Amino acid sequence: MRKKGKIVVGVVVAIVIVLLLVGPLSIWRWVPMLRKPAVAYKVGAIFAVTGPAAWLGTPERNTAKMIEQEVNKAGGINGHPLEIIIEDTVGDATRTVTAAKKLITKDEVLAIVGPSRSGTTMAVIPIVEEAKVPLVSCAAAESIVVPVKPWVFKTPQKDSDAAVKIYETMRERGISKTAIITATSGFGDQGRKQLKKLAPELEIEIVADETYGPDDTDMTAQLTKIKASEAQAVVNWSIVPGQVIVAKNMRQLGMKIPLFQSHGFGNIKYAQTAGEAGEGIIFPCGRLLAVDTLSDDHPQKEVLAKYKKEYEAKYEEDVSTFGGHAWDGLQLVIAALREVGPDREKIRDYLENTKNFVGTGGIFNFSPEDHSGLTKDAFEMLTVKNGKFVVLE
Amino acid sequence: MNLGDQLLQYLFTGITIGAIYGMVALGFNIIYSATGIINLAQGEFVMLGGMMMVYLTAIIKLPMVVSFFLSILIVTMIGAAFERAAIHPLKSPSVLTLIIITVAASILFKGGAMFAWGKHTFSLPPFSGEKPISVLGATILPQTLWILGIMGATVALLIFFFGFTLTGKAMRACAANRTAASLVGINVRTMVLLSFALSAGIGATAGIIITPIALMNYDRGTMLAVKGFSVAVLGGLGSNVGAVVAGFIIGIMESLGAGFISSGYKDAIALVVLLLVLFIRPSGLLGSRERAEFKKF
Numbered sequence: 059m060r061k062k063g064k065i066v067v068g069v070v071v072a073i074v075i076v077l078l079l080v081g082p083l084s085i086w087r088w089v090p091m092l093r094k095p096a097v098a099y100k101v102g103a104i105f106a107v108t109g110p111a112a113w114l115g116t117p118e119r120n121t122a123k124m125i126e127q128e129v130n131k132a133g134g135i136n137g138h139p140l141e142i143i144i145e146d147t148v149g150d151a152t153r154t155v156t157a158a159k160k161l162i163t164k165d166e167v168l169a170i171v172g173p174s175r176s177g178t179t180m181a182v183i184p185i186v187e188e189a190k191v192p193l194v195s196c197a198a199a200e201s202i203v204v205p206v207k208p209w210v211f212k213t214p215q216k217d218s219d220a221a222v223k224i225y226e227t228m229r230e231r232g233i234s235k236t237a238i239i240t241a242t243s244g245f246g247d248q249g250r251k252q253l254k255k256l257a258p259e260l261e262i263e264i265v266a267d268e269t270y271g272p273d274d275t276d277m278t279a280q281l282t283k284i285k286a287s288e289a290q291a292v293v294n295w296s297i298v299p300g301q302v303i304v305a306k307n308m309r310q311l312g313m314k315i316p317l318f319q320s321h322g323f324g325n326i327k328y329a330q331t332a333g334e335a336g337e338g339i340i341f342p343c344g345r346l347l348a349v350d351t352l353s354d355d356h357p358q359k360e361v362l363a364k365y366k367k368e369y370e371a372k373y374e375e376d377v378s379t380f381g382g383h384a385w386d387g388l389q390l391v392i393a394a395l396r397e398v399g400p401d402r403e404k405i406r407d408y409l410e411n412t413k414n415f416v417g418t419g420g421i422f423n424f425s426p427e428d429h430s431g432l433t434k435d436a437f438e439m440l441t442v443k444n445g446k447f448v449v450l451e
Numbered sequence: 452m453n454l455g456d457q458l459l460q461y462l463f464t465g466i467t468i469g470a471i472y473g474m475v476a477l478g479f480n481i482i483y484s485a486t487g488i489i490n491l492a493q494g495e496f497v498m499l500g501g502m503m504m505v506y507l508t509a510i511i512k513l514p515m516v517v518s519f520f521l522s523i524l525i526v527t528m529i530g531a532a533f534e535r536a537a538i539h540p541l542k543s544p545s546v547l548t549l550i551i552i553t554v555a556a557s558i559l560f561k562g563g564a565m566f567a568w569g570k571h572t573f574s575l576p577p578f579s580g581e582k583p584i585s586v587l588g589a590t591i592l593p594q595t596l597w598i599l600g601i602m603g604a605t606v607a608l609l610i611f612f613f614g615f616t617l618t619g620k621a622m623r624a625c626a627a628n629r630t631a632a633s634l635v636g637i638n639v640r641t642m643v644l645l646s647f648a649l650s651a652g653i654g655a656t657a658g659i660i661i662t663p664i665a666l667m668n669y670d671r672g673t674m675l676a677v678k679g680f681s682v683a684v685l686g687g688l689g690s691n692v693g694a695v696v697a698g699f700i701i702g703i704m705e706s707l708g709a710g711f712i713s714s715g716y717k718d719a720i721a722l723v724v725l726l727l728v729l730f731i732r733p734s735g736l737l738g739s740r741e742r743a744e745f746k747k748f
Contacts, residue, residue: 108565112570113571113572116570271718273671273674275471275664276464276468276664276665276706278460278463279705279707279709280710282460282464282710283457283714286457298572298668299665299668299671303665309583310583310592311590327572331571331572331574332574334581
């Protein structure tokens with residue numbers, strides 16, 4: 059009797075447990091509170107917070123912290139708090155690799171946003187591919203997503219689209235011969251490749267092709283060579299301080315031809331640093347910096363205005379497009395986590411099939427063939443007028 | 452632009468770059484002359500000078516001349532404080548220990564500057580207008596002339612100081628042989644303090660006068676130090692005239708290389724020149740071979 063009773067009790071208990079665990083009556087559905095404290099969703103973020111690209115990494119870090127607070131204040135992702143683990147790369151490839159390995163093996167993050175620079179992104183691609191961790195880079199270089207790597211995405215607009223926009227603007231202004239001057243950094247190098255590749259398609263002839271070191275103090279030698287060529291315009295593709303020095307040196311040499319810059323010029327501080335030499339610089343850029351001039355029915359208006367307002371209120375500094383890239387990357391990952399939960403593979407699949415995601419950089423439409431998600435329409439041509447960015451007319 | 456005009460422009464560019472390198476190299480020489488060590492925080496003194504000037508003129512809004520001297524004074528004091536805090540307390544420092552301390556100081560200064568002034572790149576208005584001076588079709592900025600002038604004055608003062616004053620001679624004696632110098636009654640530690648203060652001051656001057664051309668951010672010192680150090684080595688460590696000459700050689704090689712061969716190879720060209728000279732004359736262009744043998748480093 060005793061034995062039988064035990065079995066009966068055991069079976070009943072087992073049934074109750076099974077019922078509680080699965081099915082419509084399960085305690086997971088009925089009492090979500092029981093799961094508390096819910097496991098935090100860990101997302102890694104690798105940014106160049108210090109070092110030569112600190113101006114990229116700092117707004118990205120700030121944005122990540124802002125998003126983390128915001129999400130957790132609103133109750134987290136489906137009840138799970140969001141934990142963004144931020145690592146500083148110092149803009150250096152070796153440190154970036156170490157940081158990525160640490161995030162993957164020690165912190166076991168579900169996805170990584172960053173790195174900030176093209177060169178460092180290229181360095182971590184083999185690692186995330188092998189570990190099968192989704193990576194949403196905040197760097198612009200085309201080669202990050204071409205050819206498509208299954209686990210790698212990026213949020214900034216494509217270099218090639220920036221180059222196409224620049225060339226199209228030149229065509230509109232009757233310019234057919236241009237000089238290009240690029241920094242020998244990852245970003246500058248990729249830009250140079252795109253500029254050279256796309257020039258024939260858009261019937262632009264490159265009459266001078268110059269480079270300079272990312273830390274150089276003077277580019278008048280290269281510009282003198284350009285001045286002696288038949289160039290009707292100059293395209294500079296680099297980041298600070300190079301992009302400001304080129305503008306100043308052109309002014310010194312009395313060059314009157316228009317200066318086009320890459321989308322790396324997207325921070326009003328650069329225009330201010332260049333001073334008078336910065337006036338009239340034309341560059342392609344996301345709409346974030348020109349949000350005030352955007353019509354109210356533009357699909358990005360709401361997202362842009364909200365991000366700009368919140369960022370500027372919190373950090374008391376001007377918003378930059380770079381922080382926007384981190385915003386896009388993190389919001390994409392958060393959307394994926396909300397939908398599919400803590401599963402690296404499912405997050406990857408979700409990202410790859412994301413359509414019509416309104417971000418700061420544009421409207422993202424990813425596909426298995428396109429891990430960048432943006433078209434050239436994500437760019438607007440801006441120019442510097444009286445120390446301010448305005449839409450080019 | 453014909454070839455002649457271009458050549459002249461390349462020379463001007465080379466002189467501009469060379470003057471910047473030379474000015475940075477001078478700072479290395481002083482501490483080396485007095486202590487026999489390489490101060491790897493020298494680039495940070497340059498950066499501090501430039502950033503301090505930006506801070507005083509753009510944020511505190513002091514007049515240019517006042518800020519100029521005040522910046523130099525402040526950075527000189529930072530240099531002296533660094534010596535008192537980190538170098539002075541050591542009982543019997545080896546050259547290697549001292550050099551490693553300067554590496555730490557460099558990281559500390561860089562971090563401090565980052566916290567104090569942020570990570571943005573700053574510029575300064577040139578001392579006398581931005582309008583380029585045109586010479587036979589080539590242009591040079593008035594600021595370059597300021598750099599050349601101030602560099603000339605600095606070199607002259609240094610030659611006078613090290614060659615003709617008792618303190619200067621005493622500093623050189625310390626570098627040649629510490630023990631012997633203290634035996635004849637030279638206060639070696641005061642001389643070391645003085646050398647750090649002096650080189651910080653010269654570094655700051657360099658930083659202030661190059662910022663209108665080269666721009667400045669918290670991270671820029673390191674790169675300037677690398678070039679400045681190569682120039683100091685090429686000129687012969689300890690030789691101030693050598694530093695200036697070597698600065699122009701590297702600057703002009705870079706600019707001619709960029710102009711006539713390829714801008715992609717300009718750094719390589721300058722480096723090959725540096726290596727060649729060092730193969731033939733390991734003590735540098737104007738360095739004394741005998742003196743080099745006394746040095747530990």
